[in-house]
Amino acid sequence: MLDRLSQRFLEWPVWLSSGALSAVAIVFTGTVGSIVIYFVVGNLVPTAWVLAFLVPAVVVPPAAAIQIWALRRAYISEREARGFFKSAAALLGIADWNGHFIRVSPSWERLLGHTAEEIAGVHFREFVHPDDLDRTMAEAARLGTGADSVGFVNRLRRRDGSYCWLQWTATSDPRRRRIYATAVDITERMEAEALRDGIVSTVNHEIRTPLASVSGALKILTDMTGDAESTQRMIRIAAANTDRLVRMVDDMLDLERDAAGVAQYTLESCAVASLLEEAVADCRHLFSPNDVTLDIRSLDASVIADKRRLHQVLCNLLGNAAKFAPVGSTVRLSATRQTGLVRFTVEDEGPGIAAKDRDQIFNRFYQGAGSDHTGSGLGLSICRAFVNGMSGTIYVDNTAGGGARFFVDLPEAV
Numbered sequence: 001m002l003d004r005l006s007q008r009f010l011e012w013p014v015w016l017s018s019g020a021l022s023a024v025a026i027v028f029t030g031t032v033g034s035i036v037i038y039f040v041v042g043n044l045v046p047t048a049w050v051l052a053f054l055v056p057a058v059v060v061p062p063a064a065a066i067q068i069w070a071l072r073r074a075y076i077s078e079r080e081a082r083g084f085f086k087s088a089a090a091l092l093g094i095a096d097w098n099g100h101f102i103r104v105s106p107s108w109e110r111l112l113g114h115t116a117e118e119i120a121g122v123h124f125r126e127f128v129h130p131d132d133l134d135r136t137m138a139e140a141a142r143l144g145t146g147a148d149s150v151g152f153v154n155r156l157r158r159r160d161g162s163y164c165w166l167q168w169t170a171t172s173d174p175r176r177r178r179i180y181a182t183a184v185d186i187t188e189r190m191e192a193e194a195l196r197d198g199i200v201s202t203v204n205h206e207i208r209t210p211l212a213s214v215s216g217a218l219k220i221l222t223d224m225t226g227d228a229e230s231t232q233r234m235i236r237i238a239a240a241n242t243d244r245l246v247r248m249v250d251d252m253l254d255l256e257r258d259a260a261g262v263a264q265y266t267l268e269s270c271a272v273a274s275l276l277e278e279a280v281a282d283c284r285h286l287f288s289p290n291d292v293t294l295d296i297r298s299l300d301a302s303v304i305a306d307k308r309r310l311h312q313v314l315c316n317l318l319g320n321a322a323k324f325a326p327v328g329s330t331v332r333l334s335a336t337r338q339t340g341l342v343r344f345t346v347e348d349e350g351p352g353i354a355a356k357d358r359d360q361i362f363n364r365f366y367q368g369a370g371s372d373h374t375g376s377g378l379g380l381s382i383c384r385a386f387v388n389g390m391s392g393t394i395y396v397d398n399t400a401g402g403g404a405r406f407f408v409d410l411p412e413a414v
Contacts, residue, residue: 090184091166097177099123099140111185113159129155129163143172143179153186165190265306265389269413272335272342273298275307279314280333286322287331297334302413303342309386310410313394316379317346317406324350324404337412344408352398361396383408 092105101119109115112127128136132154139152152170155163170181276298287294303310314333321331329349336343353361362384383406387394392410399405 090182093181093183095124095179095181097144097179099125099179102178111158111164112156127156129157131155139168139170140179143170144174146172146174265309267304267306267390269302270305270307270310272301272303275303275305275310275314276333276335279311279318282311283315283318283322286319287325290322290325290327292322292325292328293330295330295332295334297332297336299335299337299342301335301337301342303410304413305390305392305410306386309390313383313386313408314344314346316383317408320379320406321346321348321350321404324348326350338409340412341409342412344410345405347399347403347405349399349403352402353396353404358396362394 090105091107091111093101093108094103095101100121100123104116104119106116108119114127124140125133125137136152136154152168153165154168155165157163164185164187166183167186168181168183170179172179276296280294280296284294318331318333325331325348331349332345332347334345334347336345362380384394387408387410390410392408394406394408397405397407
């Protein structure tokens with residue numbers, strides 16, 4: 001309450017606020033002076049009474065004006081700083097010489113989820129990723145010498161336990177023993193760089209392997225004469241690896257188009273029965289080597305979807321199921337009607353999805369425990385991108401008796 005009244009007082013024009021302060025001061029000092037004179041002299045002559053008020057009236061107003069002007073400048077500076085802190089998209093922070101936060105901008109809560117009250121008084125190392133702590137402490141030590149920190153990068157923990165990448169610029173004031181820092185969120189840039197590195201790694205390890213196989217098969221083929229069976233086997237190896245390369249390149253291109261926001265979706269009414277039949281026809285050969293049975297349960301309904309992309313989603317899910325389905329087991333592909341939706345389910349009897357993998361299994365290049373690592377790690381991330389692009393949802397769960405169930409929910413055509 002008192003703070004709010006003080007702010008309103010300082011927001012008045014200087015002449016008004018200094019005049020009000022002067023009047024209060026003159027009345028107070030004049031009254032006190034009159035009382036003192038009365039007790040000292042024994043009575044209060046008119047001249048003494050006039051002097052008791054006249055002297056403060058001459059001295060107080062200039063002093064009050066100077067004081068109000070100084071206070072007003074400080075108040076305006078603080079108000080501007082508060083407004084800057086409040087509106088800044090970047091993280092702004094002030095810490096003491098020991099690294100404990102004194103003041104942070106509201107953007108900390110918007111980006112990290114921690115309120116200013118939660119951060120105040122906490123040492124910055126409590127939020128830093130363990131792998132970045134030594135480097136961060138070294139930068140703090142440099143700031144303690146009065147040097148500026150430029151281009152410093154680390155990761156800070158969000159309230160939900162995840163981390164974001166930040167680019168810091170900091171300076172210190174040894175006299176006041178303060179550290180002033182700003183940071184911008186570069187998480188998207190770092191993730192893009194990680195994606196680029198992952199693509200390079202995929203090209204290096206995944207694409208070079210089938211290329212070497214194709215090259216070797218063709219070299220052997222050129223040296224073979226008269227052995228029709230061996231020739232056919234080498235041709236099949238070359239063709240299979242060529243198909244694998246084409247699929248991998250198509251997958252990476254599809255993901256890049258979706259990430260860039262240029263993917264084109266042709267949404268139309270698609271019959272569920274024909275979608276299931278076409279997916280099974282293209283994937284049935286994947287189940288033959290392990291004698292896996294396909295159980296298909298169709299539905300007389302239609303969904304709003306991009307037919308080509310939904311076909312690829314179902315084929316990717318069936319291909320995953322074929323990888324993990326035990327010999328002689330059953331993979332179930334079904335469609336059921338939900339409220340306003342059609343739910344496609346692909347269920348296998350394999351080892352299921354480890355709990356630690358469920359939150360990451362749709363990430364690019366991620367391959368969970370138990371994977372044979374022969375794939376590119378892009379299939380499920382493509383499924384998620386395509387389903388999201390069709391205004392649907394995709395998620396995974398384990399079955400009660402073992403195995404994994406993938407669900408794809410899409411709007412039903414009416």
